[in-house]
Amino acid sequence: MKSTYRVLAQLIALGVVVQAMSVALGWFLVLKDVDDGAVFDKNSDFNFGQVTHGTVGMMVIPLLAIALLIVSFFAGIDGGVKWAAIVFGLVALQIALALVSFGVPAIGALHGLNALVLLAAAGVAGKRAATAQPTRVTDAETVSQPPAV
Template identity: 55%
Template sequence: MRTAYRILAMLISIGVVVQAAVIAGAWFLVLNDLDSGTVLDKNSESNWAHVLHGQIGVLVMPLLALVLLIVSFFARIPGGIKWAAITLGVTVLQVVLAFAGFAAPLLGLLHGVNAFALAGVAGVAARKAREAGTPAPAQPATVS
């Protein structure tokens, strides 16, 4: 279970990187379309990268975080439940900030910053699992 916990936490951290790459690609596609004469207005459809960013962010990432929390109860990692819960909380905040960003664009800035927090807390969770799987160093023998 420790390995499953560690892999899930790492997948969440990697997911943040994938999300950053996909949203960057999405906006470069938009800029390319604008350069080609496309008009962008409220009737414009999202490009494939915007859609992928939304699907990963609303479906995949929260599912990974929820499964991480469930696994944490069985993994016997010191602090594992706490870091899995924090990861889930930051993931939920990320989704809330994404939707709130449409109504209040400045909250979109927090969505970007919170992504780094999500990668960080998931990274801590992965490290906790790695440390829990590492045997303690042997104590030197004492001569009495």
Template identity: 50%
Template sequence: MRATYRTLGLLIAIAVVLQVAAIALAGFTIAKDADDGTTIGADYSNFGQSYHSIAGTAIGLLALIFLIVSFLTDVPRGRTLAGIVVGLVALQFVLAVVSFGVPALGILHGINGLAIAGVAGAAARRAAVPSQTVTSG
């Protein structure tokens, strides 16, 4: 289970990096499309935006699986770190929804995404270190 825990932590961290890349792609695509005369309105979307939305949902599911797996492994502070990841992912969804009404809060959405990657990566690194066993004698 340690390997599964580690893999899930790494997948979450990598997925967040891909999220950052996708939203950058979305922004530059919007700028190019607007420059080319495309009307940017409520019905406009591009690949980067669509990917960012779908992958965000996938990260939420991975985080929940990560938490479940954390109860089946002996990673030091593994449950705590997985719980923090789930909490940060929940906050990420709230920040995404609120940021459409208050765009300046999108800054917190970006920073929180980096926190998710950091905590998930730290959790994965913890799983790579074998747990200490106490022996007598």
């Protein structure tokens, strides 16, 4: 379970990187199209970068965050549940900031900042799993050994 936790946390961090790349791609494609004479307005179709940003941000990362939170209860990582909950909360905040940003564009800056915080939190969660010590066997779980002679 520790490796599953680690992989999920790393996939969330990778998803944030994909988000940054895809939003940049999307807007540079818009700028290129406008330079080429196209008009970008409310009737414009979203391009590949914009669609990727929306899909990864509204579906992939949230599903990974839910899976990380569930796995955290079984992974036996010290502080694992706390970091998974932090990641989950940041993902929920990220979605809320995105939705609010359509009406109040200045909030988009907080959306970008929160993405960096999410990247860091997912990185910390993954690192904690990678450096977690193996679960120790307690005295109650030890198998009886015959006395030494």
